[in-house]
Amino acid sequence: MAAFPFRIDARDGRARTGMIQTPRGEIRTPAFMPVGTAGTVKALTVDQVRQAQADIILGNTYHLMLRPTAERVARLGGLHKFMRWDGPILTDSGGFQVMSLSKISKVKEEAVTFQSHLDGSRHVLSPERSIEIQADLLGSDIVMQLDECVAWPAEEPRAAEGMRLSARWAERCKAAFGARDTQALFGIQQGSVYEPLRRESAERLIEIGFDGYAIGGLAVGEGHAAMCEVLDFAPAMLPDERPRYLMGVGKPIDIVEAVARGVDMFDCVLPTRSGRHGQAWTWDGPINLKNARFAEDEAPLDEASPCPASSAYSKAYLHHLVRADEILGQVLLSWHNVAFFEGLMAALRQAIAEGRLDAFRKDFAARQ
Numbered sequence: 075m076a077a078f079p080f081r082i083d084a085r086d087g088r089a090r091t092g093m094i095q096t097p098r099g100e101i102r103t104p105a106f107m108p109v110g111t112a113g114t115v116k117a118l119t120v121d122q123v124r125q126a127q128a129d130i131i132l133g134n135t136y137h138l139m140l141r142p143t144a145e146r147v148a149r150l151g152g153l154h155k156f157m158r159w160d161g162p163i164l165t166d167s168g169g170f171q172v173m174s175l176s177k178i179s180k181v182k183e184e185a186v187t188f189q190s191h192l193d194g195s196r197h198v199l200s201p202e203r204s205i206e207i208q209a210d211l212l213g214s215d216i217v218m219q220l221d222e223c224v225a226w227p228a229e230e231p232r233a234a235e236g237m238r239l240s241a242r243w244a245e246r247c248k249a250a251f252g253a254r255d256t257q258a259l260f261g262i263q264q265g266s267v268y269e270p271l272r273r274e275s276a277e278r279l280i281e282i283g284f285d286g287y288a289i290g291g292l293a294v295g296e297g298h299a300a301m302c303e304v305l306d307f308a309p310a311m312l313p314d315e316r317p318r319y320l321m322g323v324g325k326p327i328d329i330v331e332a333v334a335r336g337v338d339m340f341d342c343v344l345p346t347r348s349g350r351h352g353q354a355w356t357w358d359g360p361i362n363l364k365n366a367r368f369a370e371d372e373a374p375l376d377e378a379s380p381c382p383a384s385s386a387y388s389k390a391y392l393h394h395l396v397r398a399d400e401i402l403g404q405v406l407l408s409w410h411n412v413a414f415f416e417g418l419m420a421a422l423r424q425a426i427a428e429g430r431l432d433a434f435r436k437d438f439a440a441r442q
């Protein structure tokens with residue numbers, strides 16, 4: 075197991091900024107990972123994703139094992155070659171997607187069994203199979219353990235049951251992963267909103283030993299305030315010297331507040347999904363280009379941005395594309411949004427390096 079070097083260059087309160095060194099390139103932290111679920115960051119070429127300043131993207135075991143199958147991706151040279159992304163890729167392990175997407179699924183000690191949401195075919199995903207898919211077949215750089223993300227709200231006994239199953243699966247994933255030294259394996263903390271469960275989960279993961287530690291079980295409907303309450307104690311339970319990844323987060327304000335509480339890595343479909351529906355994220359909050367007020371607005375979304383989608387096209391043109399349901403509208407807004415999220419991460423890294431994160435947080439919250 076390779077504990078990729080993680081250099082922390084500066085701290086501001088509980089926030090950290092630094093860099094994770096991987097065989098396929100550096101990851102500047104705090105980092106945002108655009109989601110490339112089925113081998114594509116939807117509507118964008120890998121060159122546009124790179125130009126938007128993303129260092130790492132996320133792939134999904136669940137989707138790729140169903141289509142085109144992990145074996146086919148392997149026969150075609152692995153996920154990096156298949157999709158032409160030459161930077162680091164983190165893959166999620168599939169359990170969360172089974173619960174949120176597949177029609178029928180059963181969670182047992184041995185494995186999760188489920189029916190494909192595409193054609194109803196039956197599949198089995200065990201901790202060992204998830205590791206094989208991610209590490210051997212897709213060729214992921216950062217592999218996630220298979221876990222059970224319990225639906226919210228969960229009573230404490232149910233949350234404890236899911237957290238303990240995830241801890242047992244963590245053990246099996248570590249054993250299946252073995253001594254690979256060019257790939258990393260991350261554990262996932264569970265325990266819902268309960269501090270004692272979050273602590274037990276963290277202690278069990280640290281006992282097993284991982285290259286990085288994710289905070290799972292959040293951004294599942296609890297809302298910003300409840301998520302921040304958990305983040306007031308959960309990240310600090312995880313090793314200070316390893317990367318901490320908050321899964322599925324989130325809106326810009328969620329990211330800002332989680333960075334301030336010690337989180338280093340994020341992923342969310344929001345920039346691309348909202349872009350496909352006409353929404354653009356800006357420093358003054360989200361806007362929807364469908365709105366008539368943009369019909370003759372000649373200004374770009376952000377003229378200071380290095381991303382052409384943000385600085386070279388008028389809002390009037392984007393309004394037209396969205397109203398006409400033109401594919402280019404989805405492309406340009408997805409591209410702008412990913413660039414905006416990466417610009418937010420760059421601003422956070424700089425604020426931490428200069429010791430002015432609190433001022434940044436106040437200004438940002440006031441403008442959203």
Ligand SMILES: CNc1nc2cc3c(=O)[nH]c(N)nc3c(CCN)c2[nH]1
Pocket residue numbers: 132166167168169170218221222223262289290291292293294321322323341
């Ligand atoms: C959108 N909200 C959200 N919450 C998550 C929790 C987990 C979680 O608890 N475990 C895993 N494996 N993935 C999660 C994901 C998927 C991240 N791409 C989540 N997404």
